Amino acid sequence: MLSSSVIESALDQVKPAAHLYVAYSGGVDSHVLLHLCASMPGLAGKITAVYVHHGLQAEADAWAVHCRNTAEALGVGFNALYVNAAAAPGESPEEAARDARYSALKALMDADDVLLVAQHRDDQLETVLLQLFRGSGLRGLSGMPEHMVFGRGVMLRPLLNISRQAIRHYAESHKLSWVEDPSNLHIDYDRNFLRNIIVPLIKQRWPACDKTVARSARHCAEAQALISVIAGDLFHxxxxxxxxxxxxxxxxxxxxxxxxxxxxxxxxxxxxxxxxxxxxxxxxxxxxxxxxxxxxxxxxxxxxxxxxxxxxxxxxQLPKQALQDISWPVGQTSLKVTDDQVWLCMPSSTGILRERWLNANVVVRFRRGGEKMQLPGRKGRHVLKNLFQEAGIPPWEREGMPLIYLDDQLAAVGDQWISAEFYAEKTDGCIRLHRQKQE
CATH class of the missing domain: 1.20.59.20 (Chorismate Mutase Domain, subunit A)
Incomplete structure (x- = not known):
């Protein structure tokens, strides 16, 4: 008999939750999960039901209202998250929706927060079969873990060892009201094809296959854990x-x-x-x-x-950019040079004299080939290509390295070198360039 003890057992695996989020779609599985949590007095005031609005179904607005009303009736908090789940070229709609949903849920999580999701044993069967058909290794055949780090908190799947039939029986016996997503019947999705066509046929021959496949998944997970230890030692x-x-x-x-x-x-x-x-x-x-x-x-x-x-x-990967000359405005302490680079003009005791910088026409250029500069304390002029090689700077970083010209003379190469003609030492009277990476 399904009871709140499965929630207690799952929560015992982690330290006490500061807050408990329940991923609530309005479907029977997540409704049962939310109902079980709401029935536990010790969780009062800690639970928020979270509905993720993917924007893919015409009924989604009505489902959000249903979920809010259900959460209020159960005396728990409610939060609706709106995401863009449109699939990118080459991406499956299922994967796009899952990634969008998980990204939104991760953003909610704080340290010591717990997210509960309602995947059950039949979902695990489908997951392992899908991974098997895709030729996955041990990690994929391990299926879904019962608990895992998620964002800054933890995700738990307390129903993972519970059958779909037991969940449905609980919902009916407690007279719960849930929504049915018509897209679950569309067999053009791989998981739905398995759920609606293949798994029923398999269960006719092997009725307990959800239990046995789940057991195999646990064996794979144990083997993967051992291999991960070995891999970690080799990796480091x-x-x-x-x-x-x-x-x-x-x-x-x-x-x-x-x-x-x-x-x-x-x-x-x-x-x-x-x-x-x-x-x-x-x-x-x-x-x-x-x-x-x-x-x-x-x-x-x-x-x-x-x-x-x-x-x-x-x-x-970064999009190819047309690298063009950029003027550095007088008095400006930072300049966006490429999509992933902002360069800062910082005070220093060595570098280019601040007065010289402020009184010059400063232009950022990029390599055209054949550039040379003399370095402080070294004889002769050096080709930039040779300097880059000497410093071990990879070719792809050289392309976007800004060349700083003062009054049409090469004064500095990013934060790597300053030309001997411009190099000075003066306490708090110089500037140097520093790169600020953009994520």
Whole structure:
């Protein structure tokens, strides 16, 4: 018999919640979850039902009203979040809606907050089958975890070991009123096709398959946990914390399966979606194994994987920009140079004299090739290309590095070098440039 004890057991796994959010769509599963929580006196005043309005259904406004009325009747708080769940090119509508929903819910979470979601054992069966059909590894076949870090708080799935039938029985016995989403019947969505067509056929032959598949998922999760420990040890031996890169020479000392483990652990550390097997193999064959000195690029979902010298980089993709000359207005202490760069003019005891800066025509330009400058304390004039190589600055960073001209003379290269002709030392009388990265 389904009771509030499942909520108590789930909450016992984490420290006491400062606030409890319940993801409430108005459907039977989330309504039962909210009803169970509202029946617990110890949670009084801590619960907020959260309805995410995706803007994809004509009935969504009416569902929001239904959810608000239900929350008020149960004596819990209510919050409606409005999101843009339109799918990007190449993205599935299901994935777009889920990502939009989770992003909105994460923004609510504070430290010690808990989010409860209503996925149950039959949802777990569908998830594992979908991952199996997609050729997923152990991580995917582990299904959904019962609890996980979510934003600044924790997400719990207290109904994950409860069947759909038991949830429906609870709703009917308590005479709950819920909404039915007609899109759940559209079998052009993979999960709905499984739920409405495939799983009923499987259950005719194997009635307990939701239990047995859930057990297999737990076995996979246990195996994945062990592998993650191994992967973590391998990963930290090749990872450069300062710039989030991997040492290529260290990576190449490992055999291929261990290299793949490290690459996946890297993506997890960077907060990126787990790459497909084919993409991992292409990273190893096209980037890691590339000729030293080459600059191959492998593009993924919003990022580029590249190499420079002995480092493997995973960089956020930026749109190609036309780099044009920019005048630096007199007296202005900051200047947006590209979409991801703002440069600040900061006081310093060494650098370009402030008076000279303020009285000059300051223009930001970008490399055209052949630029030279003399450095303080060094003889001769040096080609910028050689200076960049000497400093180990990757090619893609050189392209957007601003060249600062004062009265048409090259005075500085970003925050790297100041020309000997402009370099000065004067306590609090100089300025230097500092880059402020834009996320």
């Amino acid at each position: 031996a090749v990872f450069n914390e300062a710039d989030k890169t991997l040492s290529i020479s260290s990576l190449q000392l490992l055999n291929k399966p261990r290299q793949q483990l490290v690459i996946r652990h890297w993506f997890q550390t960077l907060g990126l979606k787990m790459p497909a097997q084919d993409f991992v193999e292409r990273i190893l064959s096209q980037i890691v194994a590339a000729r030293v000195g080459s600059d191959p690029v492998l593009s993924g979902r919003g990022y580029d994987v590249r190499r420079y010298r002995d480092k493997l980089y995973c960089l956020k």
